Amino acid sequence: MLSIDDINENVSKINYAVRGPIVNRASQLSKEGRHILYCNIGNPHALNQKAMSFVRQVISICEYPELASILGDKFTKDVLDYSKNILKEVKNGLGSYSESNGYFFIREAVSRFINQRDGNTASSPESVYLTDGATQGIQLILNLLIKQNDGIMIPIPQYPLYSATINMLSGKPVHYLHNENKNWDVDLLELEKSIIMAKSKGINVKAICVINPGNPTGSVLSEESIENIIYFAEKHNLTILADEVYQENIYKGEFHSFAKIISKLRVKSVSLFSFHSTSKGFFGECGHRGGFFEAKNVPLDVLEQINKIKTISLCPNTVGQIITYMMVNPPKNCDISFKTYENEKLSILNSLAKKAKLVEEGFKNSDGITVNTIEGALYAFPKIRLHGEMNDNEWCLKLLEETGICVVPGSGFGQEEGTFHFRMTLLPDEDELRIIINKILEFNSRIRNCNF
Amino acid sequence: MLSIDDINENVSKINYAVRGPIVNRASQLSKEGRHILYCNIGNPHALNQKAMSFVRQVISICEYPELASILGDKFTKDVLDYSKNILKEVKNGLGSYSESNGYFFIREAVSRFINQRDGNTASSPESVYLTDGATQGIQLILNLLIKQNDGIMIPIPQYPLYSATINMLSGKPVHYLHNENKNWDVDLLELEKSIIMAKSKGINVKAICVINPGNPTGSVLSEESIENIIYFAEKHNLTILADEVYQENIYKGEFHSFAKIISKLRVKSVSLFSFHSTSKGFFGECGHRGGFFEAKNVPLDVLEQINKIKTISLCPNTVGQIITYMMVNPPKNCDISFKTYENEKLSILNSLAKKAKLVEEGFKNSDGITVNTIEGALYAFPKIRLHGEMNDNEWCLKLLEETGICVVPGSGFGQEEGTFHFRMTLLPDEDELRIIINKILEFNSRIRNCNF
Numbered sequence: 001m002l003s004i005d006d007i008n009e010n011v012s013k014i015n016y017a018v019r020g021p022i023v024n025r026a027s028q029l030s031k032e033g034r035h036i037l038y039c040n041i042g043n044p045h046a047l048n049q050k051a052m053s054f055v056r057q058v059i060s061i062c063e064y065p066e067l068a069s070i071l072g073d074k075f076t077k078d079v080l081d082y083s084k085n086i087l088k089e090v091k092n093g094l095g096s097y098s099e100s101n102g103y104f105f106i107r108e109a110v111s112r113f114i115n116q117r118d119g120n121t122a123s124s125p126e127s128v129y130l131t132d133g134a135t136q137g138i139q140l141i142l143n144l145l146i147k148q149n150d151g152i153m154i155p156i157p158q159y160p161l162y163s164a165t166i167n168m169l170s171g172k173p174v175h176y177l178h179n180e181n182k183n184w185d186v187d188l189l190e191l192e193k194s195i196i197m198a199k200s201k202g203i204n205v206k207a208i209c210v211i212n213p214g215n216p217t218g219s220v221l222s223e224e225s226i227e228n229i230i231y232f233a234e235k236h237n238l239t240i241l242a243d244e245v246y247q248e249n250i251y252k253g254e255f256h257s258f259a260k261i262i263s264k265l266r267v268k269s270v271s272l273f274s275f276h277s278t279s280k281g282f283f284g285e286c287g288h289r290g291g292f293f294e295a296k297n298v299p300l301d302v303l304e305q306i307n308k309i310k311t312i313s314l315c316p317n318t319v320g321q322i323i324t325y326m327m328v329n330p331p332k333n334c335d336i337s338f339k340t341y342e343n344e345k346l347s348i349l350n351s352l353a354k355k356a357k358l359v360e361e362g363f364k365n366s367d368g369i370t371v372n373t374i375e376g377a378l379y380a381f382p383k384i385r386l387h388g389e390m391n392d393n394e395w396c397l398k399l400l401e402e403t404g405i406c407v408v409p410g411s412g413f414g415q416e417e418g419t420f421h422f423r424m425t426l427l428p429d430e431d432e433l434r435i436i437i438n439k440i441l442e443f444n445s446r447i448r449n450c451n452f
Numbered sequence: 453m454l455s456i457d458d459i460n461e462n463v464s465k466i467n468y469a470v471r472g473p474i475v476n477r478a479s480q481l482s483k484e485g486r487h488i489l490y491c492n493i494g495n496p497h498a499l500n501q502k503a504m505s506f507v508r509q510v511i512s513i514c515e516y517p518e519l520a521s522i523l524g525d526k527f528t529k530d531v532l533d534y535s536k537n538i539l540k541e542v543k544n545g546l547g548s549y550s551e552s553n554g555y556f557f558i559r560e561a562v563s564r565f566i567n568q569r570d571g572n573t574a575s576s577p578e579s580v581y582l583t584d585g586a587t588q589g590i591q592l593i594l595n596l597l598i599k600q601n602d603g604i605m606i607p608i609p610q611y612p613l614y615s616a617t618i619n620m621l622s623g624k625p626v627h628y629l630h631n632e633n634k635n636w637d638v639d640l641l642e643l644e645k646s647i648i649m650a651k652s653k654g655i656n657v658k659a660i661c662v663i664n665p666g667n668p669t670g671s672v673l674s675e676e677s678i679e680n681i682i683y684f685a686e687k688h689n690l691t692i693l694a695d696e697v698y699q700e701n702i703y704k705g706e707f708h709s710f711a712k713i714i715s716k717l718r719v720k721s722v723s724l725f726s727f728h729s730t731s732k733g734f735f736g737e738c739g740h741r742g743g744f745f746e747a748k749n750v751p752l753d754v755l756e757q758i759n760k761i762k763t764i765s766l767c768p769n770t771v772g773q774i775i776t777y778m779m780v781n782p783p784k785n786c787d788i789s790f791k792t793y794e795n796e797k798l799s800i801l802n803s804l805a806k807k808a809k810l811v812e813e814g815f816k817n818s819d820g821i822t823v824n825t826i827e828g829a830l831y832a833f834p835k836i837r838l839h840g841e842m843n844d845n846e847w848c849l850k851l852l853e854e855t856g857i858c859v860v861p862g863s864g865f866g867q868e869e870g871t872f873h874f875r876m877t878l879l880p881d882e883d884e885l886r887i888i889i890n891k892i893l894e895f896n897s898r899i900r901n902c903n904f
Binding site: 001002003004006007008009011012014016041043044045046048051053056057059060061063064067070071074091092093094095096097098132133135136139143144145146147161164165168206239268269270271283284285286287288289297298299301302305308309311312313314315316317318319320 | 453454455456458459460461463464466468493495496497498500503505508509511512513515516519522523526543544545546547548549550584585587588591595596597598599613616617620658691720721722723735736737738739740741749750751753754757760761763764765766767768769770771772
């Protein structure tokens with residue numbers, strides 16, 4: 001019989017905290033009847049965010065085209081037209097395989113979206129790939145890049161998909177620290193230090209991963225920081241992987257895509273892969289696994305290798321593709337659905353902005369917990385002052401047991417040695433969020449009083 | 453800039469024929485206005501097979517639950533109830549992530565399905581994993597098993613997902629030949645020969661992949677052959693990967709699952725992973741990427757490693773999961789939709805059986821082409837007699853250029869040295885299929901007359 005010693009050792013050594021032991025303990029408590037406040041994962045609909053009506057109406061017709069005539073005028077005409085247009089492009093319905101890279105008409109729409117977002121950066125559908133969520137794309141590119149022991153730079157803190165996948169592929173994660181004192185900015189000096197250290201160990205560093213807006217940090221990179229990273233990549237011949245899945249979730253400042261800045265700088269020698277998803281923003285359609293990536297400055301023969309990998313898994317799921325289409329091609333202001341669409345969108349985004357403020361202010365002047373300005377994404381990554389009596393794992397577990405609140409320890413994302421954090425989402429209802437913040441503060445002050 | 457020499461050499465060396473150069477040439481011709489008869493891929497809806505109404509009605513309501521009240525009595529009550537039940541189980545709609553292994557209620561339903569299909573084999577939801585199509589599950593298990601240079605036995609001919617994935621993971625495909633003269637049966641002697649050869653090269657053989665019903669062979673393994681393979685795996689301490697995605701597509705004989713036979717034999721020391729999909733059978737829902745695998749005789753600590761890999765990609769797409777649920781939990785004969793469901797199902801399956809006969813008889817008595825009895829799956833794998841003037845790649849390309857028919861050369865699946873084949877699907881309409889067969893026969897006799 002298969003034994004644990006027989007299996008791929010790269011699999012055994014990976015670690016994935018976002019759904020790790022604390023979350024498992026939470027499920028167990030939940031099964032025992034305990035009310036758990038889940039703040040561990042960016043899963044908007046699970047925390048009562050509503051699906052966009054337009055999105056779901058269109059999918060329902062695409063799934064069962066007979067609905068169009070059954071419904072008569074129960075759906076607005078633009079919804080019917082939008083769906084009819086998709087069905088025309090898709091030809092044989094959502095049950096056929098699409099092209100391996102995704103439907104061509106959707107890749108065209110993604111290119112148009114990128115060119116509009118960034119000013120014309122000459123995006124073309126031939127370098128756009130539709131994926132089952134951003135995760136699949138990131139894993140594909142890491143698989144493409146990594147030969148045994150190649151190094152990939154990843155931020156600390158990071159989203160653990162990166163370390164897990166790099167380890168699984170026999171690569172070496174090369175850490176660079178976000179500067180917590182500068183609101184999680186990226187220092188050029190730190191990047192240089194990190195790559196020198198890796199090279200001194202004989203590691204061949206191939207690429208740098210950047211998550212902007214930051215997960216778990218909640219920071220948004222300035223144009224200058226992005227420029228620095230691009231020039232750094234150019235100097236060291238690194239490919240950039242830009243994880244931009246939270247680009248619609250901005251509470252302060254402005255989002256600049258790597259594609260835009262690399263085009264503006266006219267840097268032609270740095271290959272860039274940018275990732276986006278339908279799971280975040282205001283769609284929050286996590287379960288449907290939609291997403292895409294765009295390749296820039298990548299030669300044709302490498303794109304062909306990507307095509308080949310894509311063919312093996314046949315095609316991304318068609319509903320995820322259709323939702324991606326709606327994300328990059330929303331109703332226009334002359335459409336009947338536009339007003340509802342905008343209202344739903346703004347209600348979600350405004351509420352998130354309010355909640356970001358709530359969390360920031362809740363922890364700002366507290367005793368023993370500090371937090372940076374939350375500029376974007378769906379998370380806060382507060383720092384907890386602990387003095388050796390417990391680490392953040394133990395803190396989070398105790399928090400869960402005593403309050404029912406489920407957050408993820410900073411160690412799951414990586415953090416500067418000697419510091420402790422937790423990640424929580426901004427997603428619960430405002431009222432619930434207030435309760436959560438108060439419970440955390442009360443818990444932490446109790447813990448501190450016990451210890452000192 | 454990234455160059456082809458920088459990338460993972462395991463990616464460069466993979467080869468994937470089902471969507472390879474001949475299919476690319478077909479797309480090109482199609483863009484130039486040529487009418488192409490696609491027989492290269494098992495994509496039922498692309499060849500006019502209709503989606504099951506029940507399936508699509510349920511999904512449309514799950515996507516947009518407000519439909520239930522809008523529709524009133526336009527959908528039958530059992531469709532509304534079925535959908536309502538799913539929405540109750542799913543809790544937050546299809547836009548939330550499910551558990552990484554898939555919704556628990558669906559894994560329970562899969563277990564019940566397996567226990568009913570096989571007689572109670574003690575399947576439990578804890579060893580069922582929902583996946584984005586069978587492909588994702590097969591790739592996951594190969595990734596779990598393969599350490600550098602480990603050998604995995606694969607049939608020749610095979611579905612090229614296996615060789616491509618094994619190569620990508622630095623494993624070694626170890627070929628065993630199906631016996632074409634015994635209607636593609638598997639000989640024990642051939643298995644022994646193959647593993648001895650591999651071991652003599654120092655390859656550590658870990659597992660054997662079996663595709664039953666066969667792709668591309670169209671054969672169905674007898675109970676005896678399955679027993680032989682299980683005892684062979686026991687003798688050599690191999691894990692079995694049983695690809696059973698065509699289990700509903702049977703035209704002759706009977707389908708026996710590996711899970712059933714391994715339970716009947718009371719073999720406890722052979723680990724088994726069995727794969728199923730919503731893409732084939734009579735659903736044909738390829739684009740929705742639904743599927744599952746079940747693990748048998750796999751220890752708990754290994755299952756936990758699988759759970760960990762699953763968490764990294766968050767969850768299988770929710771629509772694919774719901775379709776899987778409908779596949780294993782169809783309407784019952786007391787339900788209002790039952791009759792329509794059965795009619796649609798039988799119409800698809802009967803037509804496929806007729807077409808299998810058509811292809812078999814079409815090529816049976818022909819000059820220069822022979823074919824075995826087509827017992828199952830969606831393909832025929834006819835042998836072409838060629839005498840060195842051209843190989844099967846050239847034959848298929850010439851066929852495409854001259855007739856517009858797109859089939860896949862046998863070399864893409866592997867074949868005994870000196871033999872030549874092509875794979876074609878049984879999916880085109882009956883009338884079109886007759887035309888295709890005649891065109892192929894006419895083309896081949898023309899080719900033969902030119903050469904000899």
